[in-house]
Amino acid sequence: MTFTRLIGLARPYWLPLSVVSGLLVLRTSVALGIPWLGGKFAAGVFSDRAIDLDLVLLAVVVLFGVRSALAYVTDRRMATLSARIVTDLRQRIFTHIQNLPLGYFRQRRQGDILSFAVYEPEHLSAFATGTLTSLLPNILAVAGALAVMASIAPLLAAIVLLLVPLFYVGLRLIGRRLRPLSVEARDAYSDLVSTVDENLSMMPAVKAFTREVDEAESYRLRAERLRSLEVEREGLTALLNAAIQFGAVLAMVILLRLLGDRVTGGAMSVSDFVTFLLYAAFLTGPFSSLAGVWAATQHARGAMTRLDDLFGEAGEGPAIAAPAIGPIRGDIVFEDVHLAYPGRASALNGVDLRIPAGQTVALVGANGAGKTTLVNLLTRFDRPDRGVVRIDGTDVSTVDLRSLREQIAVLSQTVLLFNASIRENIAFGLRGAGDAAIEDAARRAQAHAFVSRLPDGYDTIVGDRGIRLSGGQAQRVALARALLKDPAILVLDEPTAMFDPEGEDAFIADARAAFADRTVILITHRPGSLALADRVVTLSEGKVVADEGKTIALSTRREVRA
Numbered sequence: 001m002t003f004t005r006l007i008g009l010a011r012p013y014w015l016p017l018s019v020v021s022g023l024l025v026l027r028t029s030v031a032l033g034i035p036w037l038g039g040k041f042a043a044g045v046f047s048d049r050a051i052d053l054d055l056v057l058l059a060v061v062v063l064f065g066v067r068s069a070l071a072y073v074t075d076r077r078m079a080t081l082s083a084r085i086v087t088d089l090r091q092r093i094f095t096h097i098q099n100l101p102l103g104y105f106r107q108r109r110q111g112d113i114l115s116f117a118v119y120e121p122e123h124l125s126a127f128a129t130g131t132l133t134s135l136l137p138n139i140l141a142v143a144g145a146l147a148v149m150a151s152i153a154p155l156l157a158a159i160v161l162l163l164v165p166l167f168y169v170g171l172r173l174i175g176r177r178l179r180p181l182s183v184e185a186r187d188a189y190s191d192l193v194s195t196v197d198e199n200l201s202m203m204p205a206v207k208a209f210t211r212e213v214d215e216a217e218s219y220r221l222r223a224e225r226l227r228s229l230e231v232e233r234e235g236l237t238a239l240l241n242a243a244i245q246f247g248a249v250l251a252m253v254i255l256l257r258l259l260g261d262r263v264t265g266g267a268m269s270v271s272d273f274v275t276f277l278l279y280a281a282f283l284t285g286p287f288s289s290l291a292g293v294w295a296a297t298q299h300a301r302g303a304m305t306r307l308d309d310l311f312g313e314a315g316e317g318p319a320i321a322a323p324a325i326g327p328i329r330g331d332i333v334f335e336d337v338h339l340a341y342p343g344r345a346s347a348l349n350g351v352d353l354r355i356p357a358g359q360t361v362a363l364v365g366a367n368g369a370g371k372t373t374l375v376n377l378l379t380r381f382d383r384p385d386r387g388v389v390r391i392d393g394t395d396v397s398t399v400d401l402r403s404l405r406e407q408i409a410v411l412s413q414t415v416l417l418f419n420a421s422i423r424e425n426i427a428f429g430l431r432g433a434g435d436a437a438i439e440d441a442a443r444r445a446q447a448h449a450f451v452s453r454l455p456d457g458y459d460t461i462v463g464d465r466g467i468r469l470s471g472g473q474a475q476r477v478a479l480a481r482a483l484l485k486d487p488a489i490l491v492l493d494e495p496t497a498m499f500d501p502e503g504e505d506a507f508i509a510d511a512r513a514a515f516a517d518r519t520v521i522l523i524t525h526r527p528g529s530l531a532l533a534d535r536v537v538t539l540s541e542g543k544v545v546a547d548e549g550k551t552i553a554l555s556t557r558r559e560v561r562a
C-alpha cells in the first residue's frame with residue numbers, strides 16, 4: 001500500500017525518471033559485455049590463438065570508457081532530478097502547511113514540523129531517484145548475467161538463481177528491525193531540532209534562570225539518543241552488507257569447487273570457466289543494490305506515512321469554493337456559541353452577544369475567561385462546537401476565508417513581527433501599501449516618533465520576532481500594521497499593555513479617529529482603554545455575565561477619570 005503511494009509520488013516525474021532509468025539500463029548493458037570480453041581474453045591466452053588479445057583489451061577499455069561516460073551523464077541527471085523532487089516536495093509541504101488551521105500547530109511541536117518540512121523530502125527524493133530508477137537495470141543485470149551463465153552451465157546457473165530467495169529471507173530477518181529503527185531515528189531527530197528551536201526562542205529565560213548547563217545537558221541526552229539509534233541503524237546496514245559479501249564469497253567458493261571439477265574433468269573450457277566466474281562476481285553488484293532497495297524502501301515508507309498524514313490534514317477552507325463575503329459593515333452576532341479545546345473543559349459556554357456596526361466594545365473578564373477564544377471565532381481561527389457567528393447576518397463558516405480575513409485586523413497579545421525592517425513589518429498589513437500610508441499608520445499607532453529617532457528609521461531591522469525593539473515599540477509597530485489594513489472590524493487584544501503612560505494617552509486621543517467608522521473589539525483591563533468603549537461586556541467562565549451600555553460605560557469613564 002505504502003509502496004503504491006511511493007510510486008504515486010514519483011508519477012509526476014515519470015519522464016525524467018524513465019530517462020535516468022533508460023541510461024542506467026544502457027550502462028548495465030555495456031557493463032554486461034565486460035565479463036564476456038574477460039572470457040574471450042582467457043580463451044586467447046589459454047587455447048584460441050586466433051583471438052587478438054590486444055583487440056580484446058582495446059574493447060575492454062572502450063566499454064569501460066563508455067560505461068564511465070554514461071555513469072557521468074546518469075549521475076548528473078539523477079542529481080538534477082533529485083534536487084527538483086526535493087524542491088517540489090518542500091514547496092508542496094510548505095504550501096499545505098500555510099492552509100492548515102491554527103489548531104494543527106497548537107497540537108504539535110514547531111521543531112517536528114520544521115524537521116519534517118525541510119528534511120523528509122530528501123529521503124523521499126533519494127528513494128525515487130536512487131532506488132526506483134535502479135530497480136529495472138539491476139533486474140536486467142541479474143537476468144543478463146544469469147542468462148550467459150545458463151548458456152555455459154545451466155545447472156550451476158540454476159543453483160545461483162536458487163540463492164536469491166535464500167538471500168531475500170536473510171535480508172528480511174536482519175531488515176525487520178530496520179524499519180522501526182528508522183522511525184525511531186527520525187523521531188529522535190525531530191526531537192533534537194525541536195530542542196534547539198525551543199531553546200533559541202527561550203534564550204532570555206534560559207539566561208535569566210541560569211539554565212544554560214541544564215539546557216546543554218538536555219540537548220546532550222537527545223543528541224546521544226540520536227547517535228545510538230544511528231549507530232544501531234548503520235550497524236544493521238553494515239551487517240546486511242557484510243552478510244551479502246560473505247554470502248557472495250561463499251557462493252563463489254562453492255562455484256569454484258564445482259567449476260574446478262568440471263575443468264579438470266575436461267567438461268568445461270578454461271575460457272567458459274573464466275566467463276562464468278566473472279559473471280558470478282559481476283552479479284554481486286546488482287545483488288547488493290537490490291538488497292539496498294529493501295533498506296531504502298523501509299526508510300521511505302516511514303517518510304511516506306508521515307507525508308500522507310500531513311496531506312491528509314484538512315485545510316481551513318470548506319471543501320467546495322465558498323462565496324466571498326463582500327464589503328463588511330461590521331454587524332457582529334455571536335449566537336449561543338460553545339467551544340472546548342481538545343481535552344479541556346469548555347472555554348465558551350453559550351455566548352450570546354450582538355455588536356452593531358460601528359460600535360467600540362470593551363471585552364473584559366478574568367484571565368482565562370474566554371475573551372481571546374471568542375474573538376478568534378470572528379476570523380475563523382477556531383470554529384464553534386455549537387452555535388453560530390454572524391457578520392452582517394452571514395454565518396462566517398459559509399464564506400470564503402480570504403474575503404473574511406482581509407476585512408478584519410487582529411492585534412494579538414503576543415506581538416508577532418518578522419525579522420525584517422519596520423517598513424516591511426508594517427506593510428505586511430496591506431499588500432502594495434506605499435510609504436505615505438505606512439507612515440500614516442505608524443503615526444496613528446504612536447510609532448512614528450520613535451522610528452524616526454532610530455539611525456535607520458523605517459529601514460531598521462527588528463530581529464527575530466522583533467527582539468531588537470522594546471516591548472512597547474514592538475507593540476506599536478504591530479498596531480501600525482493592524483491600522484494600515486483599514487479593516488471593517490478591528491480586534492485589539494490589550495493594544496497598549498506595553499505603552500508608557502504618555503504613549504497610551506496619545507494613542508487614546510488618536511484612537512477615537514482611528515476607531516471611527518469601524519467595529520472595534522478591545523480586550524482590555526486598562527482603565528484608559530476602557531474609556532474608549534461605547535459598551536463594556538464582561539465574560540466569566542465562557543459566558544457573558546455583564547453587558548453595560550454606553551451610559552454605564554460613560555460613567556465608568558468618569559469614574560476612571562475621577
Ligand SMILES: Nc1ncnc2c1ncn2[C@@H]1O[C@H](COP(=O)(O)OP(=O)(O)OP(=O)(O)O)[C@@H](O)[C@H]1O
Nearest residue numbers: 106341342344347366367368369370371372373374
Ligand atoms: N490552545 C488551547 N488549548 C487548550 N486550551 C486553551 C487554548 N487556548 C486557550 N485555552 C484555554 O481556554 C480558556 C480561555 O482562554 P482565553 O485565551 O480565551 O482566555 P482570555 O480570556 O483571553 O484570557 P487572558 O485575559 O489571560 O488573555 C482558558 O482556560 C485557557 O486555558
